[in-house]
Amino acid sequence: MLEIKCPYCGNRSQNEFAYGGDATVKRPELNSVISDQEWDEFVYYRKNPRGNHLELWHHVSGCRQWFKVFRNTATHEIIQTMEMKENP
């Protein structure tokens, strides 16, 4: 079980959190005209990297904040956690 440092609450066990996927995916702007390809990229396609991955987590059983975790998917090492407005 991972130990994740919520930027707002500090170190907590993984079972307080929900995983939220790739944090680098950006939702297309509302009302923008985009191709099917671009939309599919946003809705369906995700990389599955072995190594460093910037991802979203949600402190569901805590402060209910979404935040970013920079994690190595092979070793589970968490290099850094940060608020949504920050970047690694």
Next chain:
Amino acid sequence: MHQEFRISSGGFIDRSKEISFIFNGKKYYGYRGDTLASALLANGIHLIGRSFKYHRPRGIFAAGVEDANGKVQLYKDNITEPNVNVTEVELVEGLRIESQNCWPSVDFDVGGINNFFSRFFPAGFYYKTFMWPKSFWYHVYEPFIRKAAGMGKAPLDPDPDRYEHQYEHCDILVVGSGPSGIASALSAAKNGARVILAEDKSRFGGSLLTDNVTIGNKNGDEWVEDSIAELESMPNVTVRKRSQVFGYYDHNMLVMFERCKDHLKNPAPYTPRQRLWYIRAKHVIISTGSIERPLIFANNDRPGIMLANSAREYLKVYGVLTGKNPIVFTNNDTAYETAIEFKAKGINTIILDTRKSSNAGVVQEAKNLGIEIKFNHGIANTSGYKKVNSATIGELNNTKDGYKNLQTLPCDSIFVSGNWTPTVHLASQSGNKLKYEVETDTFLPHQSRQKETVIGSANGSFTLKESLADGFKKGFQISDEITKNSKELSVPLSYEKDFRSHDKFWCMPLPNNKNHKRFVDFQNDVAVSDIQLAVREGFRSIEHVKRYTTLGMATDQGKTSNLNGLQLVSDLEKKIVPEVGHTTFRPPYTSVTIGTLIGREVGKNYQATRKSPMHEWHEKNNAVFVDAGLWLRPRYYNRGEETLHEASIREALNVRQNVGICDVTSLGKIDIKGKDSAEFLNRVYTNAFLKLPVGKARYGVMLREDGMVFDDGTTTRISENHFHMTTTTAQAANVLSHLEYYLQVVWPELDVNVVSTTEQWAGMAIAGPNSRALLKKLFPHDDVSNEGFPFMGFKEFKFKNITARVFRISFSGELAFEVNVMSDYGEEMWNEIMLLGEDLGIQPYGTEALSTLRIEMGHVAGSEIDGRTIAYDLSLEGMLSQKKDFIGKRSLTRKAFAEKDREKIVGVVPLDKKTSIPEGSYLVENAKASFPNPKLGHVSASCWSVEYDNPFSLAIIKDGKNRKGEKLFAVSPLKNIVIPVEIISQHYVDPEGKRVRS
């Protein structure tokens, strides 16, 4: 009572506390401090059970968790547990044990005939034999294998014991209380670190309980006692015995089970049987010691044959002689100490040593004591069916692949030692990349991935001096990184005997022209010949050899067999062991009772139960409850001899005719505030929300980004920047996370806050033609007329001092109002409504009537919004705004979503107007078509229409738009019924929606 093999003094048992136990129907005695194994051995019992495949007689082989043979069925206080290891169970009053895997008895076992046919049961036998014909698998092969492979009997009753979970954090967790473990714990604790020291056995000390050593000016066991007492007195230290750390997970999370109850004679009430500890440690010191490795020779599995150091442990800890005429068979120096200890008790042994000589001090000591030593000798074979009674021994030839001569030596036991295997399981589980050390033939920890340090013999330090020095040093260094106290202890002087080399020779040749079994894995009956066969048949990866032969896959997980198996494969392939590699070590290190993993989350306690503020009222009024997620909701209110069906019809009919009240507290409620709230809702819902007037509610539908309908509900504008959202009961938590995601991640610029208020409001729906009259009685000074309080209106009324939020919304399709009051006033309000509604014919209604009412109205719910339907399928396409963008809108242009013959919701009635259609039934054109019968759609919800007094269902069906009036068949292969049906409109009752506006 007489225990023939117990010596009169010595050991750590209490000879004044005699305890009886029953083994296979016969009563025996042992002492407090015994394990079942030591008590059996004290009575001369070696034969415990039968082996897995060949049903060969097997005896106790070791003294700890590594024992592969001593599995029994344990009975105590009418509780039974299978596959219990006799070396791990402490003797306590009231134990009864029985041998496993034998029928009719361990002494005469019919399955033992497999032994005589053993050449027909080679590696992969099951894979090769039980393949054809396929139908035989279920009726012949599987039952046969299950019976043959049966270990213990699983208990059939719920586990009556109590198990607990505990979370703990510490600076340093020390696993194992041998010399290095105690040294590091002392060193770290004195330097101010918060330390947990865990020992799996019932006594601390590890090898110090059996070795003739001194530390400082104390004997080894005295040093243990004093050190543990000192540790226990320190406030920063937690010391636990009977505690097995069995798993090492990510981020230094370790799990340990503590045996709290089974060893107690009279446990206090509510004592947990075991406690599961989740320990998050800043650093882990692994001092788990090492396990002796067996030697491999023909018929090396007979009862009476055991590890040399285990024989010494039974003697030194339990005062038990495991043999009176033993042979010690070794390829290294350590087994000599066993011979010396037996000599001290007047038992003469013969030592067979595969080496040509040894100049270690302990060998010289044995010589000086006059113990007979035969160097360059091996055991070629053994005899004795239920207990070993002789060994055929011989001098090894120059190439060590045969014997120069053979002779037979009578004996009653053989103590074997094939050198030592460091216990690296936890380090490996943690991700440590092991390296192979050729000098000692061991895998040792090498590169840590997490914060763990391995010390003592687990790290290949086999002398006491090294272990102590390592323990004190690492304990200080690791603790100092955390505490920075710089308080270092000096390492005490120690004395130990001189042990040196081992022979790399460990697998004895067979006597000429013999094909006896030489067992590598005792529990799974894997012999040298099986591994040879696997390699011959082309299995190369050690992971494949393992699975094909089942080497190391029994409950002992190969603690004594894995390394011998690896060495054998590497010899056969003429590779070195590191090229072959090792199989993966996985948790748990030892078997863990399921109850321990479950803890207190048993039955209803598996999840929290959510109850509405009116729950007690429902209970008092004969509600029959149903689980709705975590919530308990009234399904119906029982009257007399009514069935569920009858009650739900009565309740639903009363809503259509008079007025009913339903507890809707469990619907999700989300409070939304902030100046951008309307804009946010406009993006979240498919329909427009920007211009929703204050004091009005609106039905809304939300999608996922992939275009599927996510949830629906009504949202009310309380004031300009304040909204009250409702969700379905099932999706309440998901909708909140969804909103938070868009507010925090996607559109952080929006000034909106959301919070769940589900528990803050008690909700009650008042539905039926009399509901307005009831509302008027409840709030006599307020305007509740159709003009003053129109459909989808919202008002705040006062009842006494209670503020009630009243919404004119309807799920039942009748004129209806939903009243919300703060939770604490819920029951009072409910009672008031029941009282005032009495002469209007009010009755409470449950979820069953609620479903009936919504189904015959054609309203969709969770059974239609199932994550696979788009708005069109649910006839909600009118809810999709053409003027604005919203979450998921872009997906709706996907080709499949625009098909003209897409699925659509319809109503279904049986032609006979009598037969209810099971939910989940398929709709097909031809009931007699052969399988697979093309499926047009499925029935999502069924009810008994109270409006028409016949069955009615909703279905989602291909091209549903154009099927009204078609005659189809509903088939339920599950219930084996076929029902002719007609497709009609989903809106069976009041299709124009007049009633809700009346």
